Amino acid sequence: MKSDEIEQLMCGESFREGHDGASLIETHISWVILTNQYAYKIKKPVQFSFLDFSTLEKRKYYCEREVFLNKRLADQMYLRTIPVFKRGNSFSLNSQGGEVVDYAVFMRRMDTAKEMDKLLLAHKVNKQMIKGLAVKISEFHRQATIIKKKTEINILKERFNDLGIVQAFARDHLGDHYAGVIGQSVKQSGLFLDKYQYAINERISKGCTRDLHGDLHTGNIFLYKDPVIFDCIEFNDELRQIDVLDEIAFLCMDLEAYDRKDLSGLLYQNYLMYSGIKEDKEAGLLFHYYKCYRANVRAKISLLYAVNTDDRIMFDRKIQTAIRYLALLNGYLAKL
Structure with a gap:
């Protein structure tokens, strides 16, 4: 996905109800959308000497690896990998229709006061x-x-x-x-x-x-x-x-x-x-x-x-x- 598509996703139906105050954290390798209770981490389509997220298949694989590996120490936080769908010009995390254009690591938010x-x-x-x-x-x-x-x-x-x-x-x-x-x-x-x-x-x-x-x-x-x-x-x-x-x-x-x-x-x-x-x-x-x-x-x-x-x-x-x-x-x- 691209930055403008992430913005479209945040404005779409996935975040319209029950997700007041959704916000975005961006790093050099990912976007993390934060809601009241959950977080959605989407990997950028980038390739460096130490990582390769350049294809949809690789991003899916590494999302699944991220969930699997992190469940060893944070089982209650890491839930599963979910697809990002595109239908027309709209993007969604909870639609069952449309084209799968990316994947997200679905997480439960922890108490920031405990950081x-x-x-x-x-x-x-x-x-x-x-x-x-x-x-x-x-x-x-x-x-x-x-x-x-x-x-x-x-x-x-x-x-x-x-x-x-x-x-x-x-x-x-x-x-x-x-x-x-x-x-x-x-x-x-x-x-x-x-x-x-x-x-x-x-x-x-x-x-x-x-x-x-x-x-x-x-x-x-x-x-x-x-x-x-x-x-x-x-x-x-x-x-x-x-x-x-x-x-x-x-x-x-x-x-x-x-x-x-x-x-x-x-x-x-x-x-x-x-x-x-x-x-x-x-x-x-x-x-x-x-x-x-x-x-x-x-x-x-x-x-x-x-x-x-x-x-x-x-x-x-x-x-x-x-x-x-x-x-x-x-x-x-x-x-x-």
């Missing part, structure tokens, strides 16, 4: 919530499918080194110090991966690489008594099939980005305890490396957003966010 990132900003995340989250994640990891495929070290290097594409922009807008952090991190990452390649492969042999969530940060968590973790990566298996330490490192890093090292440490220690993992030297170093990598990715995303926006307020906000993640990255490098 973890918002609760952190309001200083409303407590130790009990973190312990409950550690239990949820450790149980999920324990049950997740083991992946025995060996990791290509050069691929890990390329993923980390991709931060270099924004180094010149960082020098122009953040200064030499942060541009230097980018350059040093790329160099140090390569040396670390060469030195500890054996440890990474050993952990794969031990079953530590599993089919996980892949995008475990505070923006993808609702802190109910039983936490709801949503929006896993469905479009690229390699980005989801990762070391369990990589996954928990992402969330720990994100907590530290909110200046909550206390909660990060509590989450990690409880995760290790509930998972029955005994941290040796190599595991500890890999945990810090994965925090480096996740801070790297978040900084890159923020800088790329700044590159492509004409909104000055959003530009400044993303620059400050990038600085925060690069500062974290710099601190983690000292622990490798």
Whole structure:
């Protein structure tokens, strides 16, 4: 579908009754239509190096994958895949006639007051919530499918080194110090991966690489008594099939980005305890490396957003966010 067709869909019969205040959230890969009780996520017909939604068949497949994979951690939220129909110039989600022109992930809306990132900003995340989250994640990891495929070290290097594409922009807008952090991190990452390649492969042999969530940060968590973790990566298996330490490192890093090292440490220690993992030297170093990598990715995303926006307020906000993640990255490098 196209943007104007999404607008036509929102003006059609599907949203005419019982859906007061329908609104739209747009990302670079999807549209999400929000109503009082439900959400409808439609994938854009786009193709990038890391995903391919270019055909109707592929969008249907990945909608179904999204529902299937997310039901592991958010069964009550993800309902099913539904078709988008076109009849004449009208679009509908509930008509049984017309041509199927796209598909949507049909979801039940959660309570936005339970969003973890918002609760952190309001200083409303407590130790009990973190312990409950550690239990949820450790149980999920324990049950997740083991992946025995060996990791290509050069691929890990390329993923980390991709931060270099924004180094010149960082020098122009953040200064030499942060541009230097980018350059040093790329160099140090390569040396670390060469030195500890054996440890990474050993952990794969031990079953530590599993089919996980892949995008475990505070923006993808609702802190109910039983936490709801949503929006896993469905479009690229390699980005989801990762070391369990990589996954928990992402969330720990994100907590530290909110200046909550206390909660990060509590989450990690409880995760290790509930998972029955005994941290040796190599595991500890890999945990810090994965925090480096996740801070790297978040900084890159923020800088790329700044590159492509004409909104000055959003530009400044993303620059400050990038600085925060690069500062974290710099601190983690000292622990490798």
